[in-house]
Amino acid sequence: MHDQPWTVAPLVALDLEGSGSQDREHEAILEVGIVPLADGRPDMQSAYDSVVNPGRRIPRRPWSSPGLTNDVLGLAPRLDAVEPELAGRLNGAAIVGHNVNVDWRLLSLRCPGIHPASLIDTLKLARLVHGNTQHRSLTALLAYYGLDDEVTKLTGGQPHRALWDAVGAGLLLGALIRELPHGDSLTVTGLRNMAGVSLGDAEQTLPLF
Template structure:
């Protein structure tokens, strides 16, 4: 099975938006986006996204995600209410994200019922391919590969919202793999070799990023 093409792997692009690193271990999840990848491409028809009620008012900051106001969040479901939906979509899959460990470290302690098989990091892959000074943020890389308009069209959203960023990570994965010398023949095992990161990192203290 692991010698099959990477496009056959159960990949799900994922992103979440949080209240900010200034909250340290009390950082709240404010929005989630989940997009399955079919043949290596985002399947937006079967995507899922939801705002999340943090149970408290969130102070707006310059880097806050656009549109995630307290009025919007106050009408959203709590995280424990959507955890079963997330678990059903993520359990047993390989979660794809940009700097995915940041999201995983925030999600895992709060939703212990979510148990993916592995994590795939597009930032790790970008660092492998772009060894010199090149864009590293998700938005910069998507612009570099001229994918940002496609992400907006597919997601119907905007950067720094969970669905937009999840779709972006899914499209970026394919673009980066095409840069590899043998990307056209990359296997599931090869994907995990070049872009996989450890689930065990979530057991560490939440990062003060």
């Protein structure tokens, strides 16, 4: 399977919005967006997103996600109600995200029973394609490729919300791969070699993809 085209791999774009790394081990998941990729593009018919009630009030900070107020969070399901859905969608899949280690750190902290097969980082791939340029953030890269309006149209949302960012990462992956020499023939193994990042201890016991 590793030598098959990357477009047939079980890739799932993921984004989490959290209470902030300043909370350290107490950081809470506030929103999750999950979008499977089909033939290299986000499959919006199978997308999933949910706000998550953290069980406490979250102070507003300059980087807080737009719209995730305490009133909204208080009406959302708790993480234990959402986690089975996350596990069903992520276990055994390759998670795609922008700076995906940030999402994986929080997800593995709060949901240690979730076991993806591998992680694919669009930021790592962007650095390979663009080098050390200013195009590093997800929003900047999507604007560079003219994809930001498409993400908004597909999601009906806005940047820094989980579904918007997950769909953005999914579209960005395809745009970056098209920049690669022979990107149209990129295999699963090739993608992992270029953009894969470590799952930590879990990577030692799980199959890749």
